[in-house]
Amino acid sequence: MESKIIIKTSELTKTYTDVAVPVHAVNHVNLEITQGEFTAIIGPSGSGKTTLLNLIGGLDKPTSGEIWVDDVKINELSDNELIDFRLYNIGFVFQAYNLIPVLSAMENVEFIMLLQNKPKAERQKRALQLLQEVGLADRVNNKPTELSGGQQQRVAVARALASKPKFILADEPTANLDSHSTANLLDIMERLNKEENSTFVFSTHDQRVIERARRVITLEDGKIVSDVQQN
Amino acid sequence: MLIKLAWRNIWRNKRRTYITMGVMFFSVLLAILMRSMQNGVYDEMINNVVGYYTGQIQIHQKGYWEEQTLDNALQLNDTLYNVLENQLPNQYTERIETFVLAASNSTTKGAMLVGVNPENENQLTHIEEKLIEGNYLTPEDNAALIGEGLAKKLKLSVHDTLVFIGQGYHGVNAAGKFAVKGIVKFGSPELNNQLIYIPLKSAQEILGMPNLVTTIAVFTDYKKAEEIKASLNTSLLTDKYEIMTWKEMMPELVEMIALDSAGGILMIAVLYLIVAFVFLGTLIMMISERLHEFGVLIAIGMKKRKLALMVYLETISVALLGVMLGVVGASPVIAYFYYNPIRFTGEVAKTYENYGFEPVLKVSTDPMIFINQGIIIYILASVLAVYPILKILKLKAIEAMRS
Numbered sequence: 001m002e003s004k005i006i007i008k009t010s011e012l013t014k015t016y017t018d019v020a021v022p023v024h025a026v027n028h029v030n031l032e033i034t035q036g037e038f039t040a041i042i043g044p045s046g047s048g049k050t051t052l053l054n055l056i057g058g059l060d061k062p063t064s065g066e067i068w069v070d071d072v073k074i075n076e077l078s079d080n081e082l083i084d085f086r087l088y089n090i091g092f093v094f095q096a097y098n099l100i101p102v103l104s105a106m107e108n109v110e111f112i113m114l115l116q117n118k119p120k121a122e123r124q125k126r127a128l129q130l131l132q133e134v135g136l137a138d139r140v141n142n143k144p145t146e147l148s149g150g151q152q153q154r155v156a157v158a159r160a161l162a163s164k165p166k167f168i169l170a171d172e173p174t175a176n177l178d179s180h181s182t183a184n185l186l187d188i189m190e191r192l193n194k195e196e197n198s199t200f201v202f203s204t205h206d207q208r209v210i211e212r213a214r215r216v217i218t219l220e221d222g223k224i225v226s227d228v229q230q231n
Numbered sequence: 232m233l234i235k236l237a238w239r240n241i242w243r244n245k246r247r248t249y250i251t252m253g254v255m256f257f258s259v260l261l262a263i264l265m266r267s268m269q270n271g272v273y274d275e276m277i278n279n280v281v282g283y284y285t286g287q288i289q290i291h292q293k294g295y296w297e298e299q300t301l302d303n304a305l306q307l308n309d310t311l312y313n314v315l316e317n318q319l320p321n322q323y324t325e326r327i328e329t330f331v332l333a334a335s336n337s338t339t340k341g342a343m344l345v346g347v348n349p350e351n352e353n354q355l356t357h358i359e360e361k362l363i364e365g366n367y368l369t370p371e372d373n374a375a376l377i378g379e380g381l382a383k384k385l386k387l388s389v390h391d392t393l394v395f396i397g398q399g400y401h402g403v404n405a406a407g408k409f410a411v412k413g414i415v416k417f418g419s420p421e422l423n424n425q426l427i428y429i430p431l432k433s434a435q436e437i438l439g440m441p442n443l444v445t446t447i448a449v450f451t452d453y454k455k456a457e458e459i460k461a462s463l464n465t466s467l468l469t470d471k472y473e474i475m476t477w478k479e480m481m482p483e484l485v486e487m488i489a490l491d492s493a494g495g496i497l498m499i500a501v502l503y504l505i506v507a508f509v510f511l512g513t514l515i516m517m518i519s520e521r522l523h524e525f526g527v528l529i530a531i532g533m534k535k536r537k538l539a540l541m542v543y544l545e546t547i548s549v550a551l552l553g554v555m556l557g558v559v560g561a562s563p564v565i566a567y568f569y570y571n572p573i574r575f576t577g578e579v580a581k582t583y584e585n586y587g588f589e590p591v592l593k594v595s596t597d598p599m600i601f602i603n604q605g606i607i608i609y610i611l612a613s614v615l616a617v618y619p620i621l622k623i624l625k626l627k628a629i630e631a632m633r634s
Binding site (some may be wrong): 052054057059060080081083084086087089092098100101102103105110111114115116159163213 | 242530545
């Protein structure tokens with residue numbers, strides 16, 4: 001069965017004009033990502049990886065071009081519509097984890113479902129299940145400051161999955177992690193990708209991540225210079 | 232969870248929260264204390280000035296206040312007494328007030344003759360306590376009480392004879408001869424130098440006005456004056472009687488209090504202005520510290536208005552906690568000064584005593600003072616909370632996350 005395209009960009013361009021010389025951070029990018037992909041976007045610093053993820057995630061507006069998520073042309077949505085769209089369709093994992101410091105691991109995962117107005121029982125059940133899946137069943141009541149970097153990032157992955165998004169965008173998810181935590185996190189993401197058919201798109205410099213990705217897109221100067229499927 | 236989150240956020244930076252609440256606490260405490268003392272002074276002033284003689288309400292024949300002559304006297308009747316007895320039992324006294332020329336063996340002087348119901352008058356204005364010589368009047372006496380200043384001018388003492396001459400009702404000649412039964416010392420020099428009290432019956436006979444009085448003075452809580460006036464207005468014929476509150480009879484006192492109060496309010500306003508700047512500083516600091524976090528929350532799908540509500544709850548909670556602590560902290564202080572008022576000594580005390588006032592600085596325990604401070608801080612915090620709300624509503628997730 002053919003996989004469904006869930007992200008599509010067409011001639012996507014982002015140009016920063018508020019600098020002396022205009023910078024084309026993303027330059028006429030055409031890209032399709034299908035359901036269940038485990039894709040790494042790589043490239044040197046300044047190649048436009050983060051900008052591309054921000055555009056796909058509806059966090060930034062393109063200068064020109066189109067971004068489709070399923071059947072929704074998200075570059076035409078208003079700021080408020082985008083917030084709602086992100087809540088129900090996109091999961092985010094950030095380099096610096098960005099968990100809510102005053103909430104426990106469990107509450108952090110629940111929070112996103114709270115924003116979706118899910119009932120408490122459902123929230124708690126799913127949050128606990130996700131934390132079990134990322135191997136943190138015994139740390140549910142710990143605050144982020146009581147967790148290691150790797151553990152925090154696993155909570156962030158659980159949080160990203162909690163809203164049952166169409167795909168997860170992870171911006172340099174392993175940049176702050178040691179090798180053991182990186183391997184552990186990749187195992188979890190890979191397993192969730194395979195078992196739940198979750199789509200992961202991450203930007204990375206990390207060779208360990210690149211090796212595990214099944215598709216590697218290389219960006220240079222805002223353009224896709226290679227797009228390789230890996231086994 | 233939004234409330235839980237807001238509450239926990241308050242305690243993220245405990246030192247900042249304690250400092251903000253501390254500022255609120257001390258300013259509310261100070262504002263309540265200042266206002267309570269100021270209102271306490273006004274209460275005393277009104278009670279002393281109004282309660283001393285005038286009364287909080289007066290009932291006259293319509294037109295009397297404009298033209299204060301005996302010809303505008305009020306006819307006493309059962310309807311009037313029924314209303315007074317029903318609504319203000321033991322709180323009113325009838326008077327005839329007129330000016331006469333008083334004389335002794337040696338000299339004459341203009342004086343104010345007041346015919347009073349001795350029992351009611353004493354019960355309400357405590358004249359007997361002001362006696363410095365002689366005895367108080369009975370209703371059947373053919374005697375007079377005179378002010379200490381007047382007694383000195385006329386060189387009169389107890390048992391001497393006081394003669395006066397004046398104009399009675401509708402221009403009849405009025406003259407009287409009374410034994411001085413007592414000498415009273417009033418705090419007000421105005422009253423002290425010209426007041427002559429005689430029993431109402433005698434005054435009515437001499438002035439040729441049986442069953443007539445010029446004034447019915449009502450003594451009640453001055454704060455209820457307007458309410459009582461409204462009630463009397465519905466019970467009495469307003470085209471026949473004029474019912475006036477102390478505010479209408481003593482506009483200069485009202486103006487003086489308003490002027491003084493404005494000064495106090497200005498001081499409190501300056502205090503709150505300082506609080507507002509401290510609070511705003513805290514908010515600006517909080518916003519800049521948490522900008523990245525706000526960006527993340529918007530990125531993951533939290534609506535800006537929900538985020539703004541959370542920050543509003545945080546802001547208001549800190550302010551209200553500070554206010555509550557301030558009110559709780561102020562209560563024992565106010566209670567202490569209420570039961571142990573500051574007592575003046577020296578010249579200040581003498582000045583107070585000369586005017587017949589107790590030389591103490593009392594505090595007001597009016598709950599509205601406490602409530603008002605809470606409302607002011609709530610409004611202040613609500614207005615200041617507009618800053619983070621606007622900041623959040625304008626926030627771009629991506630820019631905030633870069634901060």
